[in-house]
Amino acid sequence: MDRRNFLRKTLSFIISLGALGSLKEILQVIPAVAEVKNGETAKPVYGMGIQIDKCIGCGRCVEACKIENDVPQEPFFFRTWVEKYVIKKDGTVIVQNIANETGAETVPEKDILRSFFVPKLCNQCANPPCVQVCPVGATFSTEEGVVLVDEKRCIGCRYCIQACPYGARYLHPTKKTADKCNFCYHRIEKGLLPACVEVCPTQARVFGDLKSMASPLVRFKRMNKLHVLKPYLNTEPKVSYANLDGEVR
């Protein structure tokens, strides 16, 4: 074998090896591409609507959420919680989580200008600040627009808890990982409603697919004047409120 032949054969061998390798890659990629494209058309995008003037502040949603999602019972760990707003005649606003209301000051009724309950939960933002700050990529948005936490990946650094403008996250005391509402992801993907929506006695919470015209959520969005929390942050929440008072933060 002369020098020229040797070089030619070696080169063609390397090229054919590379071609074989990339062929394998391509074969792997094609079904994945098809899957993603199908997913884009078929997957629903979940959202929630909350009607403030229907909420009676009974706290059934909070209790059901804690049972369904194994949230610790202590009254400072919540995936969803209900705040009582009392706006006094002198203009001061008192906000109180109804779960730790005992012992809090009670405003005499004649001093109240208006008062109402505001259920709160993770807003499942389209631009989630918590996902941006996670140093290990443990929290992410699914195709359905739900923000999940991978508890195997989470290192419990609490960065996301600081970053959430809605205070929706907490550090799970036994798992030592960040935890938050995920619309009861294990229920909704089986066609059930999230636990809080299921037990709400007054239908103050409406859940559904934002893309399907038949979903109760789209009807809710058509029939009400809506507002989201902290719209100036451009987080684009998927939880919208009807009849929200201007004092709600």
Added chain:
Amino acid sequence: MKNLLPKLPEHILRLLLVFLIFLGVILLVRFFIPESFREHKVQIASAVEREKAREIKFAGTSACATCHEDQYNLKKNGYHKNLSCETCHGPAQGHTENPTEIKPPAPRDRKFCPVCHAYNASRPIGFPQINPVAHNPLQPCITCHEPHDPKPPETPRECKACHGEFERTKELSPHVLLKCTTCHVTPALHKVTPWSVRPSKPTSREFCGKCHSQESTVAKTPKVDLATHGEKYVCWQCHYPHAPEVE
């Protein structure tokens, strides 16, 4: 090693050792660190799968309806029609899987119903509320109300059965002798479906003027000139008729 490869010079052996270590590290990364730790997409997929696999505890109303048809049919026309069974009976997925052994509780004492129906100033107007201290003390709610189709045990005869607050306010006011129906036209259906059929309120100034205008012949009432007093407003927009101010 040296006996096996005696011909190889020392520096080549060292290089081989380095290569072996490299190979070991690569194999370690490839086979001992799970793929979900290396690939973000795989990690997300496995996290989603883990999330999906979590245990369900609330079965949903339709699951209850398949066996408990009687209660479901009773409930579906009443005021509690939109309530899920598990709102009161608690999570029942275990009961659907093992109906004989696991029984969801039925709250029968006086503590449970006031969770929603106790008076609270922050609750929306019109939501049925009671004062648990004054409302038939010590009686369990279910002695008078069927929880699957709650109704007042009998149609109230007088307005104060439901509107006691107005009645008590009025009792201390100069309007004490006026009946509610003097000012409010109350359709008979209001007693059966209080939310959908509502009593009227006076719509004109002349209505109050029957007693309070200067032309009125009713004795001992404060009189105003309807033409100049209060401009366009209906009287009750400024004066509270259940406790009108006394000069």
